[in-house]
Every structure is written in structure tokens, then in C-alpha cells.
Amino acid sequence: MTTADLLLVALGAVAVGAGVLVVSTRHIVRAGLWLVVNLLAVAGCYLVLAAELVAWVQVLLYVGAVVVLLLFAVMLTRAPIGASDDLDRPRWPGALIGGGAGLGLAALFVSGYRWSRVDLPSPGTATALGEQIFTAWVLPFEVVGVLLLAALIGAIVVSRPDIGSR
């Protein structure tokens, strides 16, 4: 095992552990904070796998912005600040389905790849990704712009009562 393998296993364990805590904690705000840990660990995995830009996007966008948005969404509701039980469904079915799906997928990957080794591709630097986005994926990229536009307009239309009247 190389250092990279060890790091990947450790980061994976952190990601899974934090993920379990996200869904099992009784404090809804703590769930959001555990999500930060989970997303950071996944960003670490990306980094070990040589996907530099994706790793930083993960940190900037998901840890930096999406989690903040999630916490904002909590503050929009009347969610209790302390521990609460009424948000939880019975645990067993959820644990069974979640655990089953996770283990099933893990088994799938183990049986799919066993001990085969794949060489790391050239690092996913900003330059490499920029060239890919603007050559092979230029149309989806432009359409993503349209998607962002539609999402923002839609969010405003359904949420701000004062805007429609203007």
C-alpha cells in the first residue's frame, strides 16, 4: 500500500462516518456541520485522485456555499435549535435501506474491480479542465448557464411575494 492508498482509505472512512452522523444526529444544525466534514473528506479523495480543480470546486462551492445555503434554509423554517426527535422517521427501515444500498454498491465495486490497478490519468489541473470544457463539453457548458438562469428566476418567482406585483 502506498501513501495515496492509505490516505484514500482514511478519507473514505471519515466521509462515510460523517455521512452516517449527518443522517443520525438529532440536531439539524449539527447535521449541516457534519456535512461540511463529509464534503471536505470527499474533496480530499478528489485531491488524492489527482483531480485538483474538482477538489477546490468542492471546497469552494459545496463547503463554502451550498452548506451555507442549507443552513439558511433551516433558518427559514421553524426548526428547533436544540435536539429534536420529531424530525426522525422510524430508524430501522431507513437504516436497512441505506445500509443495504451502500453495502450493495460497495459489493458491486469490489466484484467489479477486485485487485485491478488503474494508472492515474494526467492531473485534472485547471488548464486541462478548461481545455476540455471549451472543446468537448462546450454545448453542455452553455446550457448549464441557461439552467442557472432558469433556477434563479424560478426561485425568485416562487419565493418573493413582493416581486410579482411590480
Place this chain on the structure above:
Amino acid sequence: MSLSPYIPIVGLFALGAGFALFSVAIAPFVGPRRYNRAKLDAYECGIEPTPQPIGGGRFPVKFYLTAMLFIVFDIEIIFLYPWAVSFEALGVFGFVEMVLFIITVFVAYAYVWRRGGLDWD
């Protein structure tokens, strides 16, 4: 890819974490302890702390929209970065595509601004 370029960064992280832990751990032993009422209160940016904020603990939705506006432009900036570093290779084509992307996203901004989404009151 070797991870060696990241070793100094990890070192810096370790240093930062060590300093933070050290400061917290050492404070009770070396600092003076003078309690008063104000110190024991929760700190809310200088506002009088209230057990339940106005409006039953709910925040106005405009905060959320501002955050969403921020995310959309955050995504745009992130696409700007890989474009900027390979700007030379992409040339005019990349420039035109990026401008189109920016215009598309700014249309949303124009809508929010003209319809008063940025007015706070």
C-alpha cells in the same frame, strides 16, 4: 501525480490547528478570571440577546435569495478560472463562449435588480 506539492500545505494546516488547540488549552491556566453578567451572556453581534428572534425564529426569505444569487455567481467565477488559465490556447472561440455564458447568467441579475430583488426594505 505525486502529492509532495501539498506537503507544505498540510504542514501549515497542522501548524494552524496546533496553535488553535494550544491557545484554547492554555487559556484557563494563564488568563485571569473575572466573571460578570455581560460576559456570561450569549454574544449576538452587539444586539440585545433574545431567547426567540422576532418572527418566531424564522428569517426573511430575502437572505436566502441573496445567498442563492451569490452561489450562482460563485459557479460562474469557478468556470472563469479554468478558462482564464487556458485562455491562450482557447483563443477567440473560448472568449466568445465565455461571454455568452456570462451574459446568460447576468440576464438573471438584470431581472433581480430591475424587479427590486436587491432592495432591502
Place this chain on the structure above:
Amino acid sequence: MTTDIAAETLKLPSLDYAALAPMLILFGVGCVGVLVEAIAPKKARFPVQLVLAVLGIAASLTAIVLAAGTEKVTAAGAVAVDGPGLFLQGSIAVLGLVALLLISERSLERGGAFVAQAAVTANSEADRDQATRGSGATEVYPLIIFSLGGMMLFAAANDLLTMFVALEVFSLPLYLLCAMARRRRLLSQEAALKYFLLGAFASAFFLFGIALVYGYAGRVDFAGIHAAVLDSPNDIALLYIGLAMVAIGLLFKAALAPFHVWTPDVYQGAPTPVTALMAACTKVAAFGGLLRVLYVAFERSQWDYRPVLGAIAVLTMLVGAVLAVTQTDIKRLLAYSSIANAGYVLVGVLAISKAGLASSLFYLVAYGFSVLAAFGIVTLVRDADGEATHLSRWAGLGRRSPLYATLFTFLLLAFAGIPLTSGFTAKFGVFAAAIEADQTWLVIAGVITSAIIAFPYLRVVVMMWLSEPGESTPAVSLPGALTAAAVTIGAAATLLLGIVPQPLLDMTENAAHFVR
């Protein structure tokens, strides 16, 4: 596509703008529509948006007609322009245009079917006030245009990632449109939330499926997947599970059992013109994507997926037919009918042959026109509180307004597949294709469920004609020109495709060849 490109020899993608024009026009018009929202004064917005949207879709349709006969893969492999793709895009444009007429109707209700301030608390004083007096939202036009553009891209996407982006572009506006009904705001909001949450869940499945398929094939473009299906050294289980998860995402959008549970609630809660748009155009787009994935990318694993999808088709037809019997709300009844019809289209799709492809394309168009007209009539049966959708309110409608009761009866007979309607031609086509492909079991299930689902249709017919009109039977509102046009187009197409289906049959026959 994944080869390293040195910075000096960067090969810029060739974009065939003529072939991409149908989608680019719509996305451009959508952006202009948002700008109109930002700049134009309040009074001018509705007429400007309506004209802009109609012209945009017409221009897009023109571009599709001009591109007819093209067979190529463009935009660096992201988009395939071929017969089925262009046919589906054309259907989306035409059906979308008819749906747009329903959406723009403002004479039935002051301000149209959409509420301007969707965020006002449901059932509050302000909400009751705006239900009867408020102006309508005009943001729906850019949203619909974006959605139609996304559907067109979805039907033409040639790799799984482009397909995913297109899926989101056409779904997101629909989630939002569902939340904007003028009447019964709570139902509408509930519908939007359900659709959004389940849709996001289905998208996640789709995305995970893409990752697994990529893990197997090392590619996401359909030609690459096709080549890898037999040759890849990786474990075939990755391919199966990946295909299953991609299929779940697509089956959800096409409302096939057991991924149909959102359909009745969403169809009922959404504003009826939007329901019409979803039942016609979304179905076309979803099956367009499903056809391309099954026929182009995974053609060589057809022996593996056919029995599973066959079982889903049977289940869908059964669920749609049996549950339609128990419905008491006309919109829910039409929702279950649309589920059953999706099952019949899947029977055609599973023939995995040229005839299967052609008959599915025909079915989608024929059903789209009929369902648009049917929901158009639903918008007309109303009283002071909005649409009267409970079936008991439809009792005796034949006495009150014979013309609309006749039209609705005709459309129900078309759904039931009675000869001389488009429903018969369409069902005959898919069943014939399935028999040709030795899928007789699907046809048997199809015929049995057709008999079951005829029962609720006939119950509505009997109720309309043989019951006495009660106190609560509303008179049918006089439609404005736009709804009248939409209902006329839909009903006329249902009749024409039943009597002289040959031109469209020839068209689907000529179009039925995918480019790989």
C-alpha cells in the same frame, strides 16, 4: 474525446449551427423573455411575451423543418441530429405551441391560470384577493421556453452528461410552473414540492447510473458505450446496475410504474394548462431520451433489459388501467390514463426494431394532441371557484353543453382506442410492432388492460350524457379564442390521424433511423 490535447494543437469543436438552431433559438428567446420581464412595463409584458414565445417556437420549428434529412453528430459528439431526433423535436415544438395557447388563455379567468405572487401564504386574505383579482405571472413564458428547449436537447443528446444537463433544464421550470396555480394554492404547492423532491431523487439515480456506466465503458457517449457493451473487460454487473439506474431516471420522467406515484398528485395540483404541457411534451421528451438510450447505446444488451422493461410495461398498463377505475377526479383520471398510455408506448419501444421506433413516435404525437384537447376542455368546465374537476360535477354535462360533451366523449373514445380515432391507429401500430418482434405477451397484456381502462372512460361518457344535470353541474364557460384553437387543433388531429394516418405514418417510417 478523452485523449490529451496539447495546448498548441487544440482542436476546437465544430458546431453545426443549422442543426443546433432549434435549441439555440429557444434558449435565446428564453433569455430575451427574461429581459422583457426585467425591462418592459407591467401592462405590456403579457402581449410581448406571448408574441415572443409564439414567434420563438415557430422559428425553432422552421429550423427543424430546414434541417430535415440531416444525419450527423455535432457539437463534439454532444448532440445527434437524425430522423427520430428531429421528429421528436418537431413534435415537442408543435405540441408545445398548442399547450402555449392553453397557457395564454386569459378570458376564462382574470389574469390567466397563473398567480403572480406564488409566495403569498395559501388561503390567507391576500391569497384570496389575488385569486380573483390579481394579474397573472408572465415569468411562465421564459420558463416554458427554457423547458421546451431542454426537452429538445434531451431528445437529441448523444451522451449521458449532455442528457443529464438537458434533463435538469427541462425539469426545473416544470417544478416551478406546478407551484403557480391560481386556485387551490395548497394543492398546487404540494404538487410542486412532491414533483421536485421525487424528481431530484430520480436525477440522483440517473447520475449515479452514469457513473457506473462510465466505470464499465470508460465513455459516456452513446457510440462509445455501444462499442464497449460487448468488448469491455470490466465486470458486466457494473453495466447492468448502471443501465438500471439510468433507466430509473428516465422511467420516472415518463411516469412508468412503479415510478409513477407522483403523477396523479402532480397532474391534479398543477395548473391545468401546465398539466397538459407535461402530459404531451414531457412524455415525448422522456420517451425520446429512453428510445435513444435503449436503441443507440444499449442496443446490444437488449436481451438483458427487455424482460425487465417488459414487466414494467405490463405493470404500468395494469396500474394505470385498474387505478383509473377508482378515480373520482377528472384530472386524476386523465393522469392514470396517461400512465397507462405510457405503458402502451413502452410496448412499442420494446420491439427494438424500426417498426417499434416508428410506431412509438406516432403514438407519442397522437396521444399528445388528444391529451392537450382533453385538458383544454377540463379548463372550460368551471364555476365561480375555478375548475370543477370532481366527476360528480360532470354529471349531465351533455345536456348543458352538448358540443363540449361530444368533443370530450370523442377524446375519451380515442384514449380507449376506438377505430376512426388516432388512438386506434397508434395502439394498432405499437401492438403490430410488438407481435412482429415476438413480444406477444406484451400485446396480450395491452389488449386486456385496454378493455379494463375503457370502463372508466365509458363511465364518464355515461355520466355526461345519461345523468340529469344537478344543481352543482357547472355550465361550460365560453372559451376564448386561444383555448378554442387549442381544443380544435387537438380534436382535429385526433380525428385526422384516425381517418388519414398515412402521411404521419410515412413520416415516422422515414424518420425511424438513429445515427450512432
